[in-house]
Amino acid sequence: MASLDRGKFQDAWLVFAIFCAVTATVRRIGSCRIVLMQGQVLVENPLIVHSLPNGSIMDVEISSSGSLRIRTRPGKEIRPLAFGGSLVDTYFKTSERAATKIREYLRDNGREPAARTEGQQKFRRCWSADIALVLGCIAGTMATVFA
Structure with missing residues (x-):
């Protein structure tokens, strides 16, 4: 002053x-968040949005550090920042719950190979x-x- x-x-x-x-x-x-949309999963990280068709997702798993990992068919690994594993996450198990929700969504909505099996990346607004x-x-x- x-x-x-x-x-x-x-x-x-x-x-x-x-x-x-x-x-x-x-x-x-x-x-940052993960959005389950019709036919695709959006992973919104701080700068990049990953648009993953259901057919491109091979597996959703938890790493040894407790962070969520989404493996895609082209062999890429997407790590959502929203579920990056933290001290809070070890107590509330949010990454495990998110992985379970994504697996259920993929099981209920099918993983049929889409015409576009590779995900897209674009700058996040x-x-x-x-x-x-x-x-x-x-x-x-x-x-x-x-x-």
């Missing part, structure tokens, strides 16, 4: 830029994180202007 009293706005812009960067990071990590990141870049620019 003392620097604002002296007319130095650089600190305020810098604090706002850091706040926005932290907010963007927390939003991206906190919104997270508007709340992206807006915070843009605001943080603007604030960082303003901090350098007031330097």
Whole structure:
């Protein structure tokens, strides 16, 4: 506050830029999930969305560290960040419950080979994180202007 009293706005812009960067990071990590859709499974990690047709999924398993792994037919291994294995996960067994739900979904919805057996990857949009990141870049620019 003392620097604002002296007319130095650089600190305020810098604090706002850091706040926005932290907010963007927390939003991206906190919104990771697995979505079971008709005919496909979406794995939304912080930056990439993996779209996996049901026919491309070979196995869903838990690693020795407690993290969820999805093995696909082309031999790839997808590790959802949402179920990465943690201290909380060892107590609540969320990765094991997620694996069970995915297996049940695949069993109930069939795994017939689709025309497209290889999954797709694309950049994940997270508007709340992206807006915070843009605001943080603007604030960082303003901090350098007031330097």
